[in-house]
Amino acid sequence: MQEKKIELSFILAHLNELSAQEQQLVANAKSAFKTAYAPYSGFLVGASVLLENGEVINGSNQENVAYPSGLCAERVALFYAGAKYPNIKVNTIAVSVLSKNFEVTDVISPCGACRQVMAEYEDKQDKPIKVILHSPTDEVLIANRVEDLLPFMFKSPLLKQH
Numbered sequence: 001m002q003e004k005k006i007e008l009s010f011i012l013a014h015l016n017e018l019s020a021q022e023q024q025l026v027a028n029a030k031s032a033f034k035t036a037y038a039p040y041s042g043f044l045v046g047a048s049v050l051l052e053n054g055e056v057i058n059g060s061n062q063e064n065v066a067y068p069s070g071l072c073a074e075r076v077a078l079f080y081a082g083a084k085y086p087n088i089k090v091n092t093i094a095v096s097v098l099s100k101n102f103e104v105t106d107v108i109s110p111c112g113a114c115r116q117v118m119a120e121y122e123d124k125q126d127k128p129i130k131v132i133l134h135s136p137t138d139e140v141l142i143a144n145r146v147e148d149l150l151p152f153m154f155k156s157p158l159l160k161q162h
């Protein structure tokens with residue numbers, strides 16, 4: 001047996017330590033959660049995607065009475081960006097949250113399905129996507145690449161081999 005270790009890297013910071021452009025992206029994500037349709041959870045999530053062409057695409061979670069039919073903010077924003085600009089790379093995604101029911105004191109941790117979607121875009125464009133997770137207390141957790149959030153992801157070549 002052989003033990004292999006992998007290094008995952010994250011940065012914890014305060015919002016005001018980010019560049020002006022990244023602070024603006026977080027501000028966009030904060031505005032975006034106001035457009036959330038979350039009558040069932042009361043958990044509002046906004047995601048802002050900064051593309052290589054400078055364009056910013058915003059998304060928010062969209063729930064449904066048939067619960068699994070809803071979609072998280074990250075995927076709404078990324079799919080919208082992919083549909084609008086299929087060949088433009090994603091630089092950064094910022095995510096911000098607010099709960100109508102309780103005080104959120106931690107940064108949000110994106111669900112597995114959103115990580116898988118982020119990771120596929122990162123793989124497709126062959127360039128890291130920076131992920132900025134923002135809490136209402138203005139703490140931010142930064143991953144410089146999605147791979148740090150989803151090691152050993154399922155990649156399309158694995159599918160193509162069979």
Ligand code: THU
Pocket residue numbers: 038041043044045060061062063070071072073074108109110111114
């Ligand atoms: N949600 C997101 O939009 N993004 C996440 O990273 C986690 C969860 C949404 C899904 C659902 O509308 C609500 O938050 C509660 O799970």
